[in-house]
Amino acid sequence: MNNKRVFAVLMIMSMLFLTTSCAMIPASTLEAMFRPSHSSEQAVISSGGSDAGSSGIYSSDGDTVTISREEYEKLQLFSEALSLYEFANENFYEETDPERLIEYASRGVLAGLDEPYSFYYSPEEFAELWEEDEGTYVGIGVQITSNMETQLCTISRVFKGGPAEEVGVQRGDILYRVGEDLMVTASNVQDAVDIMRGEPDTDVEVTFLRDGEEITFTITRREVIVNQIESKMLEKSIGYIAMYQFAGQCEQEFETALNELIAQGAEGIIIDLRDNPGGWVDQARYIADLFMDEGEICYLVYRDGIWRNDEYRTKNGKVDVKLTILVNENTASSSEILTSALRERAGAKVVGVKSFGKGIIQGVYPIGSSGAGFQLTIAQYYTPDKNKVHHEGVTPDYEIPLPEGDNGMYEFADLSNDVQLVKALEVAREQVGEE
Numbered sequence: 001m002n003n004k005r006v007f008a009v010l011m012i013m014s015m016l017f018l019t020t021s022c023a024m025i026p027a028s029t030l031e032a033m034f035r036p037s038h039s040s041e042q043a044v045i046s047s048g049g050s051d052a053g054s055s056g057i058y059s060s061d062g063d064t065v066t067i068s069r070e071e072y073e074k075l076q077l078f079s080e081a082l083s084l085y086e087f088a089n090e091n092f093y094e095e096t097d098p099e100r101l102i103e104y105a106s107r108g109v110l111a112g113l114d115e116p117y118s119f120y121y122s123p124e125e126f127a128e129l130w131e132e133d134e135g136t137y138v139g140i141g142v143q144i145t146s147n148m149e150t151q152l153c154t155i156s157r158v159f160k161g162g163p164a165e166e167v168g169v170q171r172g173d174i175l176y177r178v179g180e181d182l183m184v185t186a187s188n189v190q191d192a193v194d195i196m197r198g199e200p201d202t203d204v205e206v207t208f209l210r211d212g213e214e215i216t217f218t219i220t221r222r223e224v225i226v227n228q229i230e231s232k233m234l235e236k237s238i239g240y241i242a243m244y245q246f247a248g249q250c251e252q253e254f255e256t257a258l259n260e261l262i263a264q265g266a267e268g269i270i271i272d273l274r275d276n277p278g279g280w281v282d283q284a285r286y287i288a289d290l291f292m293d294e295g296e297i298c299y300l301v302y303r304d305g306i307w308r309n310d311e312y313r314t315k316n317g318k319v320d321v322k323l324t325i326l327v328n329e330n331t332a333s334s335s336e337i338l339t340s341a342l343r344e345r346a347g348a349k350v351v352g353v354k355s356f357g358k359g360i361i362q363g364v365y366p367i368g369s370s371g372a373g374f375q376l377t378i379a380q381y382y383t384p385d386k387n388k389v390h391h392e393g394v395t396p397d398y399e400i401p402l403p404e405g406d407n408g409m410y411e412f413a414d415l416s417n418d419v420q421l422v423k424a425l426e427v428a429r430e431q432v433g434e435e
Contacts, residue, residue, distance in 0.1 A: 081105060103372070115377055116148045116186070117362050123371035125190070128197070129364070132226070135248040139197040140164045140206065141224040143244070144175060145277060145330045146186035153189050155208070156275040156330050157244060162224050167217040171275075172407030174209035177216075197221070231257035232413055238428045239266030240413055240421075246279025246334045251286040258290060258319065268322040268428040271342075274352060274408070274420070278333025281312060281361055288341045289314040291323060291348075297341035299386060300361070300379040307382075312337075322431035323348035324424050327396060328408070332356035336394050340383035343397075349431065350396040351424040359390025398423055 067075070085105070089096050107120040121129060131137050141162020146153045153175040158165045175184045178192040196204055200222050207216040228250035231241045239261030243254060261269065288297045294316045296309035325339050325348050336355050342348035359382070362375045380390055400423045402408055410418045415425065 099370075106367075106372075106374075110374060110376070113377075117358075117360065118376045119374065121373040121375070125194075126366070126371055126373035128194075129373070133247045135226045135228070136223055137197060137226075138200050138221055138223050139193075140169075140204065140219045140221060142169060142175075142196075143275070143277075144189060144193070145275065146189050148186050151185040151187065153184050153186055153192070154330075156277070159224055159226060163219045163222055164217075167219055168215075169206075169208065169217065169219075170210065170407070171409040172210075173215070175206070176209045176214065177207035179205060229253040229257050230412055231261060233261060233264050233266065234270070234413060234415070234425055236265055237267045237432055237434065238270065238425060239264070239268070240270045240272065242272040242412065243276055243335075245276055246281075246283040250279075251283040254287050255290060262319065262321065266321065268324065268432040270324045270326065270421070270424045270428050271338075271348075272326040272421070272424075273331045273335040273339060274326050274328040275330040276332070276335040277330065278335050278337075278358065281334050281337060284334040284338040284341075285312040285314065288338055288346075289318075291318050291321070291342055291346040293318055295345055296384055297345075298337050298384065299382040301382065302379045307386075309384075318346070322428065324428040324431060325350045326420055326424050327352040327355045327394060328420070329353055330356060331394070332358040333361070336389050337381060337383075339394050340387065340389065343394075344384045344387075349398070349427050350394065351398045351400060351427055352396050352420050353399060353401050354395050355389075355393040357389060357391050357393035359388060359392070398427060 085101055089098060089101065103120070103122060110118045110120050128137070141159040141164045142155050143157035143159070144153050145156040155164075155169060155171055155173045155175060158169050158171055175189070175192060177183055178195045182188070182192055182195060184192045196206065196219075198204065198221050202221050203218050204221060205216060205218050207214055209215075226245075226248065228244050228246075228248055229241065230244075231239065234240045239258075241254065241257050241261070243250065258269065285297050292314040295314055297312050297314060298309070300308045300311055302308070323342055323346055325342060327335070327339055327350060331339065331352075332355065336358065339348070339350060339355065343350055360377050360380050363378045364373065364375045366373045382388055400420045403419065406417075406419075408418075413421070415422055
């Protein structure tokens, strides 16, 4: 077996032993995905020496690796892919990069699921994921909502004080082209994001569609600070919290904002989740716990079909305020979990238009030793009353569409133009007993 073939076999075996590397998610989630492994079922790839007595799965002696029949039969499933790898590696007209070939094979495994929320992260992409979650990155300062059905990528938020805002990018613009030739779709939007990020004080050309017309900006990249929460008192007894994403330290920011509003006399709170694409479910649980006694925020249904309500639970003790929640067609995932839980367990009223309908959750995992990772859809969720959300969304109690031609590009807490917020304030007044 030549060195390149050994490398490929070891990489494939590492993929087969994937579960032994999944250490960055809660144990309860891991246990729901993978039943606990006993030592007799584990394997470690070794470059030499004898290990025959440790696991019973393989032994090695110099350049020879012996594996169990069970693992051999698994490897046979990859024989065609391995033959393709070898042929390309040996016959391509230029020198190949074996690690790159394996990376794209890994991407292909998850692409084979034919599901847009399960995919592979290169080490660079995985690092960027955590960097963005911390709330700062170098880029142009926009949030993008992708529609896998229409393939359109819409600017759902322009960060205040960021480069995109300064040149005139608006919420509702369609991201059309990045650089000279990358035509942006929902399928390649990560490539567009990678280009728009980069070194500070460097330029990138970005083209948007607005009212059917192309608009091109040259935007200078710089550090963007992502604020996940904004809040203010709208009137003497009604507070307003806009939450843009479940990321960073948003749950702590939310609790701080809530306490400040209550200290100012708020008896009712409007939570604005419009254009919030979701994020970490445990942060939704934390925020729900502020307003709920002991109970579940959702049911999870994994591959085994068993309904579980014990993973994301709240405890007794809650803030005594009335809740109104704003949603729109881009409210998704953890935002829908929070909205449903607060409506069904805390008496919240929902205003806006039907939400996106992403009723599935993903686990995010590291893989291997290079810093790569992946995310995988692991369960479908249902509301506390066992209502389905996936592909159906959350229907508001008060359906208020935007007027024709209104793209929702308002100033923060704009009661002069934001008809949905105006209605939410009206509902909040009724909730606290005011006219």
